[in-house]
Amino acid sequence: ESLDDSQVAGVRATEEVIRYEYHVIYSSSYQVPVLYFRACFLDGRPLTLDEIWKSVHACYQARLLEGPWDTITQQEHPLLGQPFFVLHPCRTNEFMSSILTSSQKHNRHTNYIILWLSIVGPVVGLNLPLSYAKLAPEQNTTADSV
Amino acid sequence: MTDDKDVLRDVWFGRIPTCFTLYQDEITEREAEPYYLLLPRVSYLTLVTDKVKKHFQKVMRQEEATEIWFEYEGTPLKWHYPIGLLFDLHASNTALPWSITVHFKNFPEKDLLHCHSKDVIEAHFMACIKEADALKHKSQVINEMQKKDHKQLWMGLQNDKFEQFWAINRKLMEYPPEDSGFRYIPFRIYQATTERPFIQKLFRPIASGGQLHTLGDLLKDVCPGAIAPEDGEQKTQVMIHGIEPMLETPIQWLSEHMSYPDNFLHISIIPRPTD
Numbered sequence: 045e046s047l048d049d050s051q052v053a054g055v056r057a058t059e060e061v062i063r064y065e066y067h068v069i070y071s072s073s074y075q076v077p078v079l080y081f082r083a084c085f086l087d088g089r090p091l092t093l094d095e096i097w098k099s100v101h102a103c104y105q106a107r108l109l110e111g112p113w114d115t116i117t118q119q120e121h122p123l124l125g126q127p128f129f130v131l132h133p134c135r136t137n138e139f140m141s142s143i144l145t146s147s148q149k150h151n152r153h154t155n156y157i158i159l160w161l162s163i164v165g166p167v168v169g170l171n172l173p174l175s176y177a178k179l180a181p182e183q184n185t186t187a188d189s190v
Numbered sequence: 191m192t193d194d195k196d197v198l199r200d201v202w203f204g205r206i207p208t209c210f211t212l213y214q215d216e217i218t219e220r221e222a223e224p225y226y227l228l229l230p231r232v233s234y235l236t237l238v239t240d241k242v243k244k245h246f247q248k249v250m251r252q253e254e255a256t257e258i259w260f261e262y263e264g265t266p267l268k269w270h271y272p273i274g275l276l277f278d279l280h281a282s283n284t285a286l287p288w289s290i291t292v293h294f295k296n297f298p299e300k301d302l303l304h305c306h307s308k309d310v311i312e313a314h315f316m317a318c319i320k321e322a323d324a325l326k327h328k329s330q331v332i333n334e335m336q337k338k339d340h341k342q343l344w345m346g347l348q349n350d351k352f353e354q355f356w357a358i359n360r361k362l363m364e365y366p367p368e369d370s371g372f373r374y375i376p377f378r379i380y381q382a383t384t385e386r387p388f389i390q391k392l393f394r395p396i397a398s399g400g401q402l403h404t405l406g407d408l409l410k411d412v413c414p415g416a417i418a419p420e421d422g423e424q425k426t427q428v429m430i431h432g433i434e435p436m437l438e439t440p441i442q443w444l445s446e447h448m449s450y451p452d453n454f455l456h457i458s459i460i461p462r463p464t465d
Contacts, residue, residue, distance in 0.1 A: 072392050073321045073376075090299050117313060118303045120270065125387035127303050132317070 061086050062099075066170055068161070069122060076136040077157060079164050080121055080128040093118060096129055096168075104167045116168070131164055139163065197447045201431055202352045204231035206277050207287040210242045213261075216294055218249045226287065230350065231274030231431060232451050234315075235260055235267060236305040237348060246292055259302055261291045266301045270314050272450045278429045278458040279380050312344050315452055319343060322376035322453030323362055325392075326445075331362055347451050355451060362453055363446045370402070371395035371442035377455040379413055389413055395442035405444060406437035416459045429458045 067080040083091040083099075096116060097105070119130040140160060147154045162172045205228040212222040225245045229238060236258075243258050260267040262280050267290065271279075281288050297304075305311060319340075323332035332340075339358045346355025365372055375395050378388040391412050395403055409417050409428065417437075418424050427434055430448050441455075449455050 072390070073324050093304070117317070120268070120303065120387060122388070122390070123386055125385065126300055 062091065064169055066165075066168075067121070067128070068157070071133050074133045074136065076133050076140070077160055078133040078136075079131050079161070079168065079170075080119070081130075081168055081170070082126075082128045083169075093129065099169060100167060129168070131167065136160070136164075194447055198356065199352060201448055202232055202355075202451075204274060204431055205229060206231060206273065209287040209289050210239075210246075210260075210292050211289065212246050212249075213291050213293045216246075216292075217251055219251055220249050222246055222249045229273045229288075231272065231277070233273055233347060233350075234271075234311055235269040235273060235276075237308065237311050238273075242292065246294070250294065256294045257297055257304065257306065259293050259297055261293060262289070266298045268302060269305050269311075270303055272452070272456060274431055274450070275380065275456040275458065278432055279382050279460065282427075282429060282432065282458070282460060283463045308348070312348075315344060315347065316340060318452035318454060319362070322449075325374040325376045326362070326372035326453070327365070328373065331364070335361070343451070359451070359453075369396075370400065372445060375408070375441050375445045375455065376449070376453055377408065377441075377445070377457060379409075379416070379457045379459060381413075381416065381459045393441070395440070395445065402440035402442055404437060405435055405439045405441055408441050409437070413459070425462055426459050427462050429460060430455065 062083050062085060064081060064083045068077050069080055070076075071078045083096060085091070091099075093116070100116070116129050116131055118127050120126070121128045140156070143159060143163075144154060144156075147159075158172065158176050161170070162177070165172055208227050208229045210225040210227065212218065216222075223245075225242050227239070227242060229235075239258070239260075260269070262276075265280060267276050267280075277288055303310075303314075320329065320332055323329050335358070342354060342358050345351070346358070372395055374392050377393065378390045380388045389412055393403070393408055393411060397403055397407075405428070406417075416426060417428065418426070428437070430444070435444060435448070445455055
């Protein structure tokens with residue numbers, strides 16, 4: 045039996061539109077990119093850490109809870125000086141180097157930023173379209189051909 | 191001749207006499223008296239102001255426990271900056287006591303990080319120490335330490351225990367005998383006049399020829415506009431822990447002796463008073 049109009053409207057009323065803002069910033073201390081983000085409702089009210097946390101998919105939550113260094117925290121944006129949420133960068137080298145090594149073994153061309161963002165982005169609601177992965181090597185940034 | 195270790199004590203035990211006043215628009219049942227406190231320069235506002243909070247909550251109407259925040263002359267004070275840095279940056283050339291206004295309403299979401307518990311302060315403090323060691327030792331020293339050592343750093347700060355803190359922190363101040371210093375110096379330079387909150391860059395303590403880089407070398411390299419040329423009029427002060435170290439001071443020595451407990455050198459560049 046199909047849903048009638050009122051039931052569909054009832055479901056929609058509990059959904060909220062949230063505006064996310066993502067910044068990728070290079071950390072000279074850890075020498076890796078770091079994902080900063082913030083989110084607010086359409087009326088401008090910012091999401092709290094609790095609300096951000098609830099929007100993280102359950103399958104990622106367990107992984108994030110494993111260690112204090114991998115959690116989402118509120119940090120000051122190093123250029124804007126405003127509060128943002130951040131995924132701590134100190135494990136980035138670990139997971140990136142193992143992927144990059146295996147890519148090299150299979151002679152696969154990689155773009156560091158796309159690779160990195162496709163891993164950390166989805167945790168916080170940023171899903172890269174597959175078309176990024178299909179970019180031919182010549183279309184990648186010059187940085188990764190060095 | 192002062193021993194270098196005396197500098198560590200002087201830095202740790204630095205205090206700023208402060209007067210806390212409740213914001214006039216906060217609703218109270220009776221008049222709120224100001225609260226006086228000596229603030230540790232090396233600690234954080236939300237770590238040392240439990241008594242301030244209790245004092246003002248006593249005169250306020252019983253409302254839901256809302257988050258305390260502090261402001262100086264209209265500027266919200268970032269609790270995640272060490273107290274001494276906040277004072278040097280915003281109020282160092284004004285009369286003591288430092289007058290801070292206390293708020294419980296209208297938390298400035300766009301300016302301040304939330305601080306709902308001591309755990310948040312601990313996480314921030316440890317993250318700074320970790321980042322400093324990434325710069326100094328590629329994280330080798332901090333990662334080799336046990337959880338209880340990390341805990342001891344935090345407890346030392348929280349309980350104002352110099353010996354307890356330095357028993358562990360001294361390991362973070364060592365370097366291999368074959369090197370003359372750290373890999374890079376953990377530092378941040380602050381200027382109240384810029385939109386950018388601070389400048390932080392990679393900077394080596396030793397030059398390629400083996401000479402020790404100085405504070406002056408750091409400033410010339412990282413923010414050349416901040417200090418005037420030697421023969422020019424010095425319009426700014428370069429301040430750490432309330433003093434102006436000589437620009438000839440080796441930056442390696444400053445890093446070992448005048449870092450904050452988070453292992454960073456927090457340097458303020460402020461206008462020189464004209465009197």
